[in-house]
Amino acid sequence: MDSRTPQIIPNVTFERERGVHAIQVTHDVAHAVMAIDSEAYPTHAAGVQFLLRALNDAQIPLFLIKLHRTAITAGLAGVYLPKLEEAMAREGIRVKTRRDLSLIIVKAALMRETSGVMVQISDALVAAKANLFQTGDSHNSVQCLIEADRTDAALNELCKTFHLEASAVIESPLTEERAR
């Protein structure tokens, strides 16, 4: 072919579909409610910091960390739960834990510029009879912590709600050991 002849280049399709495009699921997740005794610290922030330091000293990675008036709540990989309970006992911090949870992450483009995704997720989880333990959101995701035994039902409902194929569900590990 003469190099000067313009080539017929195939048309390219590329920009991502908008809206919810995938769901990521992580199994073996736990949730902890760690109490802050307001009388034990000069300020609420000091109580939060004491707790976060205790968790750091115990080398426990956390996610979905939320600050409340009398507690901090966080998600963690289930394998870290004994370590967390041990650390809290050592520091005299009351803790309520829940194991056998799944983290479901609904992924979408421009989530924060879209209203109504949260209510759709909430409705889907209700239809799946899945209790929501905590939620988190970012520009491209809504994260939901639910009971492990409702995971399949929740995934089905979410796929139905957002018109996704089963192939849009991706499993993802939380801990590095599992990732390898």
Place this chain on the structure above:
Amino acid sequence: MSLLSPRILVQKFGGTSVDRPENRALAARKVIKAKNAGFSPVVVVSAIGRNGAPYATDTLIKVLRDVDPQVPPAPHEMDMIMACGEIISSVVFAHTLQTMGYKAIALSGGQAGIITNPEFGNARILEIRPNALHKLIEAGYIPVVCGFQGMTEPDEILEPGSITTLGRGGSDTTASALGVALKAVAVEIYTDVDGVKTADPSLVENARTLDICTYEEVAEMAHQGAKVVHPRAAEIAMDHNIPLWVKSTFSDLPGTRIANSEESTSTGGDYGESMRYRTTGIAHTGKVVFIRLETGEVTHKSEIERQVYRMMAEAGVNIYFVTFSPTSISFAVPRSLYPIARDLLDGMIVPVRNENQVGAKRATYYIFKYEGGLDLAYRVQRPLLMSVEPDVEIVDVPATAIENCTVVSVIASNHRRIPGVLMTIHETLTKAGITVYQTADSEMSVSCLISESDVKRAVQLLHERLLEQ
């Protein structure tokens, strides 16, 4: 492809790079330098200038809106006038190159083969038909393509289709998309800073330019407020593995290379494995209001939550920083939408039927009461409710709002696998007396809701602690 195929380089110049003749000359020299180095440049331009400049997009919109402020312009006409800014810019830029002795041609998005869906104002690129561009490149032209715009397919009436605009980040998106369609060796985004910075340089004197970062990092930084490359453009480049550079029109510094994580981690030297767990930067964005609804430990809490979300969704109010607690619901709303959220919540009633509960009233009505005197609807509705519904239990749900908040974010890859990230952030902020109202985390970042008046100090302190020590 033949060995003699042109090495196409897409170069995109933003508003500040084309706003004045001397800046356009600098930008044109970047194009000529690429041409002389053996590349076939394809230029993408934004509209000339910003905020009130004669041909800036907002100025053009104003011309249309001023016709009758009571009548919103039709989306079709709005997109046509918005596209004019880039058309003027591309023509002026092409002529600049011509005056410097180079063959250049200005092209609208449609002429460049950019086909979009018909979502005016926020169109999505469906495909690019690059044959015209290839023919022009083969003929030795430098195409100067209007960013931010495309064209729909022809319809029953309009041949050839309607002009559409791509919405926010449109010119970056055009550049990335053309890079993919033309199989470019790279896409260069030229701006007024010399690359992706670790923080806003107007807040942090020591903010440094990153040599390399991943598509995910740059997209996260952009979403969290860093004005570098629009996330849409980063996503297109990521999906098709096109090398992206962020460079300054006003310097010859190398800029920031954006690549996939495998390539970045295998670079070695200062990067390598450490990039997988690094803090990339500090960003800040948004004017938000943090709302807390004190439900108490009630049995119907999940129903109240759903109704609140539903009301907000129906009114088009985006909510984020959503937090569940045993006794409250809290979330943030954009400050611009707060008056709507406040009006919705003041006096809002969530009725819940008490089924099969021995001794309970027929139903419980939860009514929201704004604290701080913003409870006009509550004060009107509660007595009315009591008079017409004597057989129901009425429960007040106090609502409070913290106005003038903003979000400061630490961009940190894989932070969920590292203990202590939030502890470090929280300690840094609270030691300086900055209150953290709430936190949110995703796979790539940790964000804190703080008072807007603290943002400069927060960004500086976090940068110092996480990126300078």
